[in-house]
Amino acid sequence: MESTVATKKAKADSKVESASTRKVKLKKVLSYAAFVGPAILFFIVIQIIPFLMGIYYSFTSWNGISSSIEWVGFENYKRIFTNDQRFFDSFLFTTKFMFAAVLISNIIGFSFALILNTALKTRNLLRTAFFIPNVIGGLLLGFIWQFIFVRGFAAIGELTNISFFLKPWLGDATTAFWGIVIVFAWQISGYMMVIYIAALQGVDTSLLEAAKIDGANAFTMLRKIIIPLILPAFTICFFLTISMAFKIFDLNLSLTGGGPFNSTQSVAINIYQEAFTNNNYGIGSAKSILFFLIVAIFTTVQVMITKKKEVEA
CATH class of the missing domain: 1.10.3720.10 (MetI-like)
Incomplete structure (x- = not known):
């Protein structure tokens, strides 16, 4: 009887400990996200997205103003190397x-x-x-x-x-x-x-x-x-x-x-x-x-x- 009670108490203590551990980990993740998150967001918006858009536009014939964008493949690169x-x-x-x-x-x-x-x-x-x-x-x-x-x-x-x-x-x-x-x-x-x-x-x-x-x-x-x-x-x-x-x-x-x-x-x-x-x-x-x-x-x-x-x- 005493062993059963001790086992239940140990399980309850482990659950409480795991719950507190999860809370600590969640706080760490939130604190990291609060400090690093804005920097990562701005880096993606200012650096990564324009870079990927530049790769896409390099395969197009676009004047930078018109709404119509024509896909030309590697023609731009060929023109650079040949003319x-x-x-x-x-x-x-x-x-x-x-x-x-x-x-x-x-x-x-x-x-x-x-x-x-x-x-x-x-x-x-x-x-x-x-x-x-x-x-x-x-x-x-x-x-x-x-x-x-x-x-x-x-x-x-x-x-x-x-x-x-x-x-x-x-x-x-x-x-x-x-x-x-x-x-x-x-x-x-x-x-x-x-x-x-x-x-x-x-x-x-x-x-x-x-x-x-x-x-x-x-x-x-x-x-x-x-x-x-x-x-x-x-x-x-x-x-x-x-x-x-x-x-x-x-x-x-x-x-x-x-x-x-x-x-x-x-x-x-x-x-x-x-x-x-x-x-x-x-x-x-x-x-x-x-x-x-x-x-x-x-x-x-x-x-x-x-x-x-x-x-x-």
């Missing part, structure tokens, strides 16, 4: 710009990080000063530098007669290219600097002190100790700069508008003009899908290479 030299010219420009901008912005950012990681009294002020260009909008930044290149450099050139300042910086294809690279590196190097500083602060100082005792100079410590230890930061910075350089739009638009004679037209501007100026929304969508695949391939290969270097180091 759109300007798109490949813009891709060539963007690729060249990407390599130059990534290299220069990371060198500047890493150099700033090395300098400001030392015990300078003004390092906090300098970190803020170097990071400020990153918070300025691309359009505004482009118009500021357009004034500098056109008016500021011309005024300095007239006073000093230095050929560097007398060049038509935004009126020639070569100088316009390097002008965009300079402004991009000036804007983004401060952001890269912050990432590199965070990585440098995680380096064990005892390793550096031991290397100094063993007679290693600053360059040897940088090459053999510091860089191998902060390779994950290089992975992140290269990934960010590659994607940003490939997707450059507002800075390019405000500085040169793709000129002179479309010599500095980025892929993003080409897609924008195709879709919203020429009203070829289907071809513009097809170009954007191709561009997405190209950027995805570049960034994936870069991450794989740098991750492999991390393991080897």
Whole structure:
């Protein structure tokens, strides 16, 4: 009799415990949904749905306005590969710009990080000063530098007669290219600097002190100790700069508008003009899908290479 009562009591206790456990799990699920749910919803609405719609429109002939949408299959893609030299010219420009901008912005950012990681009294002020260009909008930044290149450099050139300042910086294809690279590196190097500083602060100082005792100079410590230890930061910075350089739009638009004679037209501007100026929304969508695949391939290969270097180091 006592064993039966004890069994019933144990079953009742287990039911109460399971009910309380379910309540706790439900509260956790609701709390997660309350915090993560809106973000997932906005991500689906703003990112996933437009991306899927873009894939659909890339197989259609639509002007972006008319209610009638004609399915054309792969005709848009065939037209891009067979009869759109300007798109490949813009891709060539963007690729060249990407390599130059990534290299220069990371060198500047890493150099700033090395300098400001030392015990300078003004390092906090300098970190803020170097990071400020990153918070300025691309359009505004482009118009500021357009004034500098056109008016500021011309005024300095007239006073000093230095050929560097007398060049038509935004009126020639070569100088316009390097002008965009300079402004991009000036804007983004401060952001890269912050990432590199965070990585440098995680380096064990005892390793550096031991290397100094063993007679290693600053360059040897940088090459053999510091860089191998902060390779994950290089992975992140290269990934960010590659994607940003490939997707450059507002800075390019405000500085040169793709000129002179479309010599500095980025892929993003080409897609924008195709879709919203020429009203070829289907071809513009097809170009954007191709561009997405190209950027995805570049960034994936870069991450794989740098991750492999991390393991080897």
